[in-house]
Structure formats: structure tokens, C-alpha cells
Amino acid sequence: MILSAQDLVWRAGRRAIVDRVSLDVTPGEFLGLVGPNGSGKTSLIAMLAGLRAPVSGTVTLAGTLLNRMKRRDLARQIALVEQQAETAERLTAREAVALGRTPHLSALSPWSSRDEAIVDKAMADVDMAHLASRSWQTLSGGERQRLHIARALAQEPRILILDEPTNHLDVEHQIGLLDLVRSQDITVIAALHDLNHAAMFCDRIAVMQAGRLVALGKPADVLTSRRLAEVFKVDASVEIDAAGSCFIRYRHPVAVPRARHAAS
């Protein structure tokens, strides 16, 4: 495995926000992290990315403890796009993406035409090449989100960790972005709220509930009607097609007839 979490615990005061989570991530897989609001996805991601130290437990990257790695070495291996990612505002779109190259630059390895080409490709991949010279502060939420992803791709990580990457995106760019990250030759871990997207793009899905990892497996095995009711408190049917892909159809919580207009 490429990334391995063992017995991870993180607490806020006495409350366990992440409660003894163990998880092995396989090289090249797209692992989805799903769960209700507040179930601990972002907190787990912060530890998997080496951004937050666990209270107990370990995270290893290809056998090396994350907390023994230098920031710069870690940044060459893992790129994280946070839920509320921000960028200093006095930059153009392209300059913001070029920051992704920082971990690869040094006195011995200054900015080169290769870096230039990587940034160009990342801009094009997220459909933002036409706005390369626009100032950051004039961009929409969805455009900024696509640039955050481009910056992470420009970082050329082995593992890309995304916290709700489709936030702010229209449906074309939601699908386009998940398709793009899936097509990269890297390992992807993504917290997702749209369970149909998780079913469509993920090799495996990890389900969080109240800080615990309650299920881990292939979408069709994990996203059952019963689990959707237990964990997400929704009434839904799950259809599985001949190829084994699953599709979730939600039902109204209670079948109450809509109020009719007052009779004439």
C-alpha cells in the first residue's frame, strides 16, 4: 500500500472527532471518503495529508512515518486541496497554479521550460487556460476551485487528497474534474458528498460515521439501502446495472401531498 493509517485518533477536548481509524490506500486507486456532515472526513484528511498530527496512531507513506518527513519532501509526494482553500489575492490565475511547482524548485533546479509546460497543461486540464492572466480576486468560486485543483496537479504528487473538490462547480465541471483526476496516473483520496459521484468514480468507498470508519469496499458493496438509511438517514433504493455500477435513487422523506391552490 502507498498510504497507511493505523488506529488514528484525533480529539477536540474530550470528544473523539476521529476514533481509531485504520485504512490502507492502494497505489493508483481512487478512494472516496463519504459520511454525514461532522462525521470526521476533513479531520481524517488533515492527518492523512500530514497537516495535523494525530493524538495517537500513525500514518505512513510507502513505509515512512509522515511526521518524520520534511515538509518539502512530503509536498513532492502529497498534494492537498482543502475545503476552504485560499490563495493570496495579488496573483494572476496562472501565478496561483505555478505555486504548485514550489516543492520541485531549488538553486540547483530553477524554474525551467518543463515547469512552464506543466503549468500550461494543468491550466488546460481544468479548462482555465483562457483566464491565465486574470487576477485572482476577479475569479468566481468555481474558477478558483478549478485553479486549486490545477495547482495540486502542477505539484505532480503521487497522492492527491481532495476535500469536497466539486464544491462551487457546475455539473459539467463536477463530472469533468472527477474524470480528470481519475484519469491521472496517481492515487486519489477525495471526500465527496454526492454519493452517485462516489459510486461513479471511486474504486473503493470509505464511510465515516461519528468519527468511526464504518464501511470500506467497492461502491456496490458499501452503498446499500440499509447503510444509506443507517448512516445518512435517507430512504433510497440502489440499482446495480449489468456492469456492477450502482445508482442511488432517493425518495421523499414522507409522502405528504403538496398543498393545492385554494379552490376557486
Ligand SMILES: Nc1ncnc2c1ncn2[C@@H]1O[C@H](COP(=O)(O)OP(=O)(O)OP(=O)(O)O)[C@@H](O)[C@H]1O
Ligand atoms: N478544532 C476543532 N475544535 C472543535 N471541534 C472541531 C474542531 N475541528 C473539527 N471539529 C468538530 O469535529 C467534527 C468533525 O468535523 P470534520 O470537519 O472533520 O467533519 P466532516 O465530516 O468533514 O464534515 P462536513 O461534511 O460538514 O465537512 C465536527 O463536529 C466539527 O465541529
